[in-house]
Amino acid sequence: MRPFVELTGVSHTYATGGTLAVDGLDIKVNEGEFAAVVGPSGCGKSTLMKLATGLQFPQKGAVVVDGKEVRDPVKMAGMAFQAPTLLPWRTTLENLMLPLEIVEPHRSRLRKHKAEYVAKAEALLESVGLKGAGAKFPWQLSGGMQQRASLCRALIHEPKLLMLDEPFGALDAFTREELWCVIRDLHARMSGTLTVILVTHDLREAVFLADRIFCMSSRPGKIIAEREVEFARPRDIEITYTPQFSDIVHDLRARIAEARATA
Template sequence: MSIRIEHVAKSFSAYPALDDVSLEINDGEFVALLGPSGSGKTTLLRVIAGLEDPEGGRVWFGKRDVTDTAAASRGIGFVFQHYALFGHMTVAQNIAFGLSVMKRSERPSKSDIRARVEELLELVQLPGLGSRFPSELSGGQRQRVALARALARKPKILLLDEPFGALDAKVRRELRAALRAIHDDLGLTSIFVTHDHEEAFTLADRVALLNRGKVEQFDTPQEVEARPATDFVRAFLS
């Protein structure tokens, strides 16, 4: 699913979080939104998700204008930084949650939900852990569960807001590789927010570097490194 962001603006009080942002993301592409704290990257991700309403501009998924569409109807998967798992539910129940709350006419059968959960546990390399609770898992395992939950309803677009920020370097590297493999395997369009340029350059096909609500450069990691477009990009990468 391609994504087109056209002249999007968003302010909080007098602070312009996004200032006339436009991007075109190709079907099946992995894009990183990179920049320092306060650059607008998470706000942009939340606008794409439908969790924030833009004050101007449009958001398109393919040929569908989703600007005024509720988040729950956009067909996306969203992974938060701090897991956002339900502590009173097992791993399997957490993964199944999005399926189990679907309208009765659209909800899969219980057996189909169980099969989907098992399929996702295999995909995120946690087979056999469905009966555990989040408190019994490591941080890396919890984030794998959060990823599986985001994929449960087979979204075409996956959005991730600094999902590895709370993890140590070794686990981050392992999860980066797993995430990229899952993205490629499922043919997703993925957008990943990070402030770590090594992480962005390792994962992404293209990187959008944001500063003060504007896109300073949007290009492949190789091009950004070889030809920084602005003084800000050059300084951020140094």
């Protein structure tokens, strides 16, 4: 497996002379892998996301995505945030079509193959349990449904890289677990071609979903631990109640507590 996202010795500040947001980050995520980044709040997790997608450029170090050093925003990355950020003047289906209006080759094909793309979007909606919600406006959907639609929008153009910044943070516990399974299945369907980086502060979420977990220290953010999670896939939500699962969560928690104490 080749590394898909690779950060080596990356340091970054937002204002010149300001405190470092991240300091000497080393991260390597393989192609098709599901990686999670956990850490205390304000540790620069979101900065990491911006660096990996080329929305920010590091002051020191190198960011390589898909074998190329990042100098512009990486095209074709899908993103989802804690807020669904759907456009209120578009229906859910039209929101889903937004990336297709921008990303090539879909952009030039969209007008002629409209029906094909609409069918694809509707199939995607159905796969996350939103069948028939395409004609509704986002504000007519519940929070969990909006977040599902937001995930669909991040995936409709079949990106190779999916960035998730605490996408389930604002949801209730039941909805969150449902959406864990949704994202697990979406990742499984793209079998090995979709690399996911999930930023979260929910350790159970990270352990359930990820193949590889990075722990970050508080600001300036550094990687203080990296561990692989070797539960077989597909994982059932029941594994979150097994002792092995709890051990991993405990272990991560201890390391983050340590990082907080030394900060």
